[in-house]
Amino acid sequence: FFQAVASPPSSNFLLLGPSGAGKTAFTTLLEAKSSLASNKSHGTHTSQQSTFVTVTLPPTVPTGSNRYRSDNDPSLKEAIRNPIKYRVRDTPGHGKLRLSQGISELQTMSQSKDIKTRLRGVVFMVDTAALVDEATLRDTATYLHDVLLLLQKRAKNGSSSKRTTDIPVLVAANKQDLFTALPPGVVREKLEAEIDRIRKSKSKGLLDASADTGLEDEEEILGNNEHETFSFKLLEHEVGIKVDVVGGAVKGDLQEEFGSGVRRWEEWVGMCL
Numbered sequence: 562f563f564q565a566v567a568s569p570p571s572s573n574f575l576l577l578g579p580s581g582a583g584k585t586a587f588t589t590l591l592e593a594k595s596s597l598a599s600n601k602s603h604g605t606h607t608s609q610q611s612t613f614v615t616v617t618l619p620p621t622v623p624t625g626s627n628r629y630r631s632d633n634d635p636s637l638k639e640a641i642r643n644p645i646k647y648r649v650r651d652t653p654g655h656g657k658l659r660l661s662q663g664i665s666e667l668q669t670m671s672q673s674k675d676i677k678t679r680l681r682g683v684v685f686m687v688d689t690a691a692l693v694d695e696a697t698l699r700d701t702a703t704y705l706h707d708v709l710l711l712l713q714k715r716a717k718n719g720s721s722s723k724r725t726t727d728i729p730v731l732v733a734a735n736k737q738d739l740f741t742a743l744p745p746g747v748v749r750e751k752l753e754a755e756i757d758r759i760r761k762s763k764s765k766g767l768l769d770a771s772a773d774t775g776l777e778d779e780e781e782i783l784g785n786n787e788h789e790t791f792s793f794k795l796l797e798h799e800v801g802i803k804v805d806v807v808g809g810a811v812k813g814d815l816q817e818e819f820g821s822g823v824r825r826w827e828e829w830v831g832m833c834l
């Protein structure tokens with residue numbers, strides 16, 4: 562008989578973001594799009610447990626190691642024959658589960674030196690229609706701040722001996738199909754401004770705390786340079802962590818505007834491979 566020898570997928574992506582952003586809907590869509598689609602029906606109810614799914618990259622999406630693939634490139638035929646697989650870890654976004662799952666998995670996966678579990682990138686998904694609400698914006702920005710600070714600490718610790726490989730972050734600005742959705746540029750500005758506020762109140766809190774206890778707290782500030790307003794550009798410049806904000810939609814018909822609602826996120830994934 563014939564047995565396919567599948568190479569073990571070794572490229573891991575971690576999917577983070579607040580509850581209701583669309584993470585499980587996204588992983589379910591990726592599974593359905595993949596040839597491996599196993600028609601498991603995941604509900605779109607609040608997740609309580611992280612799950613791994615193995616999915617394939619559409620052959621027409623270029624990869625980082627094969628940037629200049631064109632339609633008549635022989636490598637496209639090869640990609641159709643042997644599509645690139647990657648794994649996505651869907652995590653629960655509920656505030657009470659973030660530390661024990663999303664954040665702690667980021668901690669372990671980003672430290673891993675094993676090629677099989679190495680983390681290639683983080684997708685931080687946000688509901689762009691929900692960000693007009695102040696409390697939601699604050700909650701989302703706080704989660705993103707903690708994710709980026711963890712990656713910043715990792716980048717610093719690794720730089721002393723041998724350089725750790727970078728883990729880029731995609732802010733997937735989801736639900737662009739809704740007419741109340743904020744455009745990706747506005748999402749970026751809002752998140753940057755809110756993270757700046759969080760940074761300021763953190764460093765002020767630290768000053769107060771050290772005044773109280775007389776202790777010099779070594780807690781670091783995201784993006785290091787506290788005299789400058791926070792921006793993702795600052796973070797890239799100071800720490801080397803790249804953050805892209807890209808719009809898309811898991812649901813709804815965005816064929817005209819986006820080609821496919823998740824195509825540009827798949828292109829970002831491809832660039833990490």
Ligand code: GTP
Nearest residue numbers: 580581582583584585586605608654736810811812
């Ligand atoms: P947790 O598991 O609680 O962290 O949430 P989640 O991020 O997994 O959210 P989930 O995938 O369950 O989606 C929440 C709701 O948003 C569901 O009702 C989805 O159908 C809906 N949704 C997801 N993506 C989109 C989108 O692009 N547009 C619209 N209009 N709705 C979406």
Ligand code: MG
Nearest residue numbers: 584585607608
């Ligand atoms: Mg979920």
